[in-house]
Amino acid sequence: AQSVTQLGSHVSVSEGALVLLRCNYSSSVPPYLFWYVQYPNQGLQLLLKYTSAATLVKGINGFEAEFKKSETSFHLTKPSAHMSDAAEYFCAVSPPSSNTGKLIFGQGTTLQVKP
């Protein structure tokens, strides 16, 4: 079965520091992968997605993620954190056989940005 694991339920960085949020997937076939962000008291919104076109995917707000098949990883990074990046981040996987948009979400990582 498809699944994603997000290492670290809480990550704290200083403003201006590198952001690295980890996501590993389990699948015998490379799936499609997504990162969503949830700001306080809001629904989730898409940051970026990997659909096999390019292994380095750029998203909104300066975030990017690199698909590494050998490591079964899809880690999210941003070179310099802003206070406004404080939110909860979810990695999600879509099984290649899916045709209904169903996603399997990880447990989420809360990003704290310290001034």
Next chain:
Amino acid sequence: DAGVIQSPRHEVTEMGQEVTLRCKPISGHNSLFWYRQTMMRGLELLIYFNNNVPIDDSGMPEDRFSAKMPNASFSTLKIQPSEPRDSAVYFCASSPLGLPGQETQYFGPGTRLLVL
């Protein structure tokens, strides 16, 4: 577009009462999802519809929960009778028809339910 619309945004009710949550997906989207989010269990998929037909309801906790999608622009999630452990934020999301597996889900703002 107004995005996914959910109502009510907040609901406080007493144990045993019926609760109905409503969702209007983005026009033209053909898949609709209901999620529940709690601190303990994270984000859980309850049920999803494709072209108004329920595809997978294996995430529905028990018979007290039911969901309907009578047409492409409206869905309800009903809890009857409600219990305190149902307290959570309930999200509705919709996605358009696209390349299989690559569809983006668009989430509503959620309904925060508190059952006393």
